[in-house]
Amino acid sequence: MKALVYGGPGKKTYQECPKPQIQHPGDAIVKITKTTICGTDLHILKGDVPACTPGRILGHEGVGIVESVGAGVSAFKPGDRVLISCITSCGTCEYCKKQLYAHCSNGGGWILGHLIDGTQAEYVRIPHANNSLHHIPEGADEEALVMLSDILPTGYEIGVLNGKVKPGDTVAIVGAGPVGLAALLTAQFFTPARLIMIDLDDNRLQVARTFGATDTVNSSDGQAIQRIMELTGGMGVDVAIEAVGVPATFQLCQDIVTAGGAIANVGVHGVKADLHLERLWIRNVTITTGLVSTSTTSMLLKTVQAKKLNPSQLVTHRCKLDDILHAYEIFGKAADHKALKVILEA
Secondary structure (H helix, E strand, C coil): CEEEEEEECCEEEEEECCCCCCCCCCCEEEEEEEEECCHHHHHHHHCCCCCCCCCCECCCCEEEEEEEECCCCCCCCCCCEEEECCCECCCCCHHHHCCCHHHCCCCCECCECCCECCCCECEEEECCHHHHEEECCCCCCHHHHHCCCCHHHHHHHHHHHCCCCCCCCEEEEECCCHHHHHHHHHHHHHCCCEEEEEECCHHHHHHHHHHCCCEEEEHHHCCHHHHHHHHCCCCCEEEEEECCCCHHHHHHHHHHEEEEEEEEECCCCCCCCCCCHHHHHHHCCEEECCCCCCCCHHHHHHHHHCCCCCHHHHEEEEEEHHHHHHHHHHHHCHHHHCCCEEEEEC
């Protein structure tokens, strides 16, 4: 089969690889029909995720068709169309019982495209398939459902829920990439009074307005703090969601959050960022971090089916899997191509 293989920082190849086989009774082999590229894949290629070693097939998002299952798989059978969760979970360990599937201690968590081969391939092996796949409803928009593998639950769980967004809140989302826009879409479940999107890219800010942002701020001129304070009457925001993963954006969140507010860090940080406790401790500010557990995927799937949420808005480009190197060029230079999510069809 063909797959996108990580060769070390800055290196990737699309090459022939062995087709995965059942290794454990709980495994399923899924034929990929649609997958995509995540910002985390770019972090891996920068060398920000050292646990991902050269030779790994990348990718942790996608939908497909079950080809074969191990003897321990009871919830799925060959021919089933499935949504692949970016998080693998055994469902029985102490962390899984707390719905902290990201920390599954039985060979789970974020392993696809990280610790084991992932979804940017024609086939993928899914461990703990009973708990790590979701049935796709008849007639569902599979492109939209690819967004439910990772970015929708990430923006919702690590941004909106961790930030405890409430009706009437003023929320600032720093970073109008796919995960930031996913947080914007799902924050609207809680009817905040203002949703402020901050980014360097005017095109993405315009997209954010069409997705429901009440205000947008281009931070390229260094005046973002001043503009946020003007928008909030000098108070700052109730919730600041960091969706980039660089020191400057984490610093911005610390500068704009109000007393009693929350900073929800969603971004993947590859280098250290300063935490100004000397200023924040007295302001009753809550700071959260996290890796998505995908405990809300079933709920989000129902919301999409009910047409209360339309994640297909995030898809801007489509390519064949064989054109994945070109797709990486598009996604890696997203501002030049006005790209959000690139769907890859096998």
